[in-house]
Amino acid sequence: MRWLQGGPFLELSFIFNEPTKIEKVITNLNNTNIKIEVHNSPEYIQQFYEGYLFDENDPQSVMIHRVEINLTVKTTRQRRALLFVEKISSGLLSFSMCFFGSEYNAPEWNQTGIRDDELDEFIRLLISLYKELKFSVGGLAFEEDMKGLFDVNEAWPNEKYNFANLNFKDNLHKFRLF
Template sequence: MELKEKKTKSIRDIINKFSTVTNKIEIVDRNVNEIIDAFEAGYPTDESDLNLFYIHSLKLRIYVYLSRKRKATLQIEKVSSNALMVNFWFFGSIFDAQEWDQIGIKEEEFTDFSNFLEELYHVYQFKVGGIAFEEDVLNLFSCNETYPNECYRFEKVVPDHFLQKPSNFIEIIWSEKYKKLSHIPYNHIRLDKEGILIKTGSFNE
């Protein structure tokens, strides 16, 4: 997502919009203000050299109500001077894990995650987002650097790269507000608000 304003305001805007998402999102942590303040302050990549980049990162424990109530983690990272990466991390196994109080994903529940991704796009209208196992959207950039890094600037993610290079993503939503797509080598459907859902993989693979 593009970082246009102060970091604190951007984070609060993301969290405040939870109430407009069709799937209920419930925050478990009670010290949200402290967590946001810590994100704003950040911490140096090397405490012995305070002139290095600062990491601005937060994690919130949440529940997301899909067809069943699921534990998840909201992770937000400042990856460049003008871009935020927002992740919703879910337990990805098909088996329940009682020791972690996690439920597995049944085959008929795969569409829950696709629908949730579409709902997030309708609310936040992000430039690019997707569903993957143990991957995040930084893998859609033509950059392999550790963040924060200016190679992850908001304007540097382009579909030419991720449509040509195989990835571990199952689905990707791209906003054609930023670039119209004429040739898409995957099955795809067009969404409201200039979105396009590209099916780059399968939950069963």
């Protein structure tokens, strides 16, 4: 069984300027007022730095740096989450913490839903993460992460993913920003 399945997903995401060490971010997750457990080994997380070729048959292909980390987040109710860490350009890292976002529980997948009255918990989590991590921009949305704010029609990594290409005006309606 996959760690997180079904949908929709509530995505709590934020972007850092590089150089940011994933291990430091993960360590600082534990300094928030919400308990977050990481279920992957440090060796697994190191795979991010090694990366992999976008096209393994083309040694000149772009290198992808991405890792998917299993988390347990203990808000009022315990939840599974996935933390996607992606290098979207030479200067930016994207972190997206995804939660099962249906209003209904899915016991067959061991997933806890999110009731309307629980959304404030995720806003408080985002604020707590900001206070601890000092990321550049962060937000909360259903089925959207912070990469959706960029006016870029390119696959990442791409140098067009830079703060000059953030488009709040046309995309802000999708997010609760912090």
